[in-house]
Amino acid sequence: MRNQYQERSTVIRIIFLTVGLIFIVRLAFMQVFDGEYRRLADNQALRPITQYPGRGLIYDRNGELLVYNEAVYDLMVIPKMVKNLDTNLFCNVVGITRDEFLTRMKKAKKYSTYAASIFMKQVSKEEYGAWQNHLYKFHGFYVQQRTLRVYDKPIAAHVLGYVGEVNQSDLDNDKYYKQGDYIGKSGLEKSYEEVLRGIKGKHIMHVDVHNREIGHYMNGALDTMAIEGGNLYTTLDAELQEYAEGIMANKRGCIVAIEPATGEVLAMVSAPGYDPNLLVGRVRGKNYLKLDSDENKPMLNRALIGQYPPGSIFKVAQAMIALDLGVITPQTGFVCDKSLVGCHNHPSARSVQEAIKMSCNPYFYQVYRRIIQQGKYKNIYKDAQYGLTVWHDYMLRFGFGQKLPIDLPRGGMSSGNIPDTAFYNNKRWYGRDKWAFSTIYSNSIGQGEVTVVPLQMANLACIVANRGYYITPHLVRYFGPDSTKNEEYYEKHETGIKPAYFEIAVNGMYDVVHGAGGTAHKANIPDIDVCGKTGTAQNSGDDHSVFISFAPKNNPKIAVAVYVENARGGGGTWAAPIASLVIEKYIRGEVTRKDFERMYREAAPCQKIKKKK
């Protein structure tokens, strides 16, 4: 009686155990087997904030800061998290119209509803400051700090290049980049991208129900710090660069100045140019279109991409090759026979040195014939093929016919053209056994099928200045956090031609500037021994004016190539005086010939480019 129904205690125990079991099974499904809750929870409460490292700074050779950064802010949005938004207040604070708001929102939603995208780009520090107190009210919006490039002096735009948002192929090529990231698009910004960009970090912020960041998730245990980008210490001389750009301001062409002993590029000017500040920030798109559609192509770096007939400066290389081959001697003389090829009036050259000074066309016609038709084969075509191959090999050693391995993007560079047998044997040109010296003699004086890029011209001046070799022209001396020396760019490239022969070229080029009958007396600077060689390259418009030079004659400090497009008059008229100004500026620190300087600075000799119809 006392303990009737005791068996019911078992039923009660079973009920308790069953409920416990149901809970545990339910928990197992929610917590162990279903990962969706974790994803949704992280999405809701955690916000990964990318830490963008400051991009590396760029200095000139004297430690002057050329490029640095300025903080701006991107307003980010996660469309899915936008709720209860006071649109009027939002538009007022951010300073946009309702329509604009809707358009931007639509765009963001199109990209992704749950991932963050940029709602408004590159807001200045001041603007951001004004919003800051309101921002927490706008669920789904937050701000991400970015940096923009700033240039104190508007110089060296082509060399420095510009930075822009990544495109699809950047994203595909390198997983480092995410939509909206910046990447070097041209110039040093592109070729040293991996040094400059640093390493992005990520902070995982914990946000609360009010969209406020309440701290670092797990006290920052999962956070990574951004590692600042490495700096570039360039070879440029900012003062010289600015000076050279000033002279070229109202002209079309380019200047390349190199320190011959090291291959360090002191200045590289392409005119017309542009202010690098134009391609930064929110104005970039508009300015880019404008610059891109300009018929003068201000965004092209002519010093690297322009392929020009070299004209008479080519004769220096021709002489060196012929001497080394032994087909002429330093004392070989040729009559100035204008029936072979046109020339100006001058006494016939009695030596290589005189020929260089006078720039005699028939003389180099003969020199080139001896190189091409060496008489190794009875068949004239076969003989010419042999000669051209030998000549082509020499020319490659001078750095012609190939992209010089300068530390700028290969894409923005031309190789120039030194024709080889394959070139002429091609049916679309002459075809096999259809050409010999008499067909290709224009090459002798830097016309015909030969083209070179201005960097190669400056490099030729370096080879002569160094008496037979060059160091790879380059723009960066040290880079990165440890200021690593850019060793690979200090490699010596020998032409294999005796220095003694180059002394002849040096003396010839000295006479060009200083000797009676020289073609470039305008390059003469008091107290500085300038050596140079003029060139006048014929083309469809007015002649191009060319000059390569170095100074001083012994122990040269600078080699300069100047190319002025479609300027009336030969190399001596425009390119030579401009080169002399650059040389004087660099060696003396200032130009003493003030009137001379003003005259060439103000001159605008270039024939206008006709607009394409």
Added chain:
Amino acid sequence: MQTKIDWVTVLLYAVILIFGWLNIYAACYDEAHAAVFDFSTLHGKEMMWIGASLVIALIITLIDPHIFSSTAYLIYFAVIGLLILTLFIGDTTNGGTSWIKIGSFKFQASEFAKFATALALAKYMSTLDLDYKQIRTKIIAWAIILFPAGIIILQHDTGSALVFASFLLPLYREGMSAKILVIGLVAVVLFVLALLMEKIWVIAIIGGLALIALFYLFVWLNKRTMKHYIWVTALFLICTAYVFSVDLAFEKVLQPHQRERIDVLLGKADKETSKTGTGYNVYQSKLAIGSGGLIGKGFLNGTITKADFVPEQETDFIFCTVGEEWGFVGSTLLILAYIALLLRLVRLAERQYSKFSRFYGYSVAGILFIHILINIGMVLGLLPVIGIPLPFFSYGGSSLMAFTILLFIFLRQDQERTNLI
């Protein structure tokens, strides 16, 4: 002869209490108030309540256990008085009037009504020579239960009132007909089915079951009396009528927010309501628990509970913190601790010599069980949102002290069971 207090129960009580405090500490944690004894914080206050509860527990173990049965009705009517008083002078929060405010202290009489009713009912049911079969007995027993429950409903605290259903457990143990439980279960199942499915299908199922019953009677039992057919047919008709009246009951009897809660639970609510509307709490609760994974995010590392996404996370939704920070392992251990406590209470109740003690013991188990069932069922999204605390775990002085009194009165009786006959 006095035996030792049941240390297994005390140990389980202590483990749950400490684990609960750790989770309250985590739920309201902020770095500025990390000190354990900071009484301006919830965890600091809870520490105080724990201290007070332990003192009460100690006092209970010192008093003569005969007092509980001799003062049962006195305590019961005193609490009823407090409940009525609450109706008049109570503080109204969230639409409910269940708190009496004394200075800065708040007191919830309904928490104490649970053990008071358990005492009174145990006292009545253990009356000598009581005939359970008599209608009068049943009426009085149910009156003891429903009187406080009714007042609590008037305070708009449906959840607490629902707890009084827990007395079905001791009543069942003492011989109440099991039919009432079966009918209750069938009613709930049909209610849910009627809301979820087309009526016609529910009736088809009932009809099918009726046919099977008829077939069973006819072929196997060979009982072909009219009485059985009438019974089966009547049951079928009653069930059908019930199914059709579900909608009406759902619309008329339940309040809109209660209807929505049920819709959310049954997955009938739209996405917006489920996530940000009425279903917000449960959605966040499920996110917190579900994201805990196997071993949890670690103490103080919860992302959802630490960021105020779950409302009432120190009180009714405290289990979220367990789920999120301690994961499947921690949650399961807590559930096992509760089940172990319940099973232990059944074992203790069964070893009582006095009917009063046994009935009271089962009442304790029943009250704790219904709290655990409804609270954890709610946070796991298995039951609709009904705001009642998790025993010994949720933040709150009244509930912790009331549960402690409830438990230790029984432990004290168990300790003296040989003297209580």
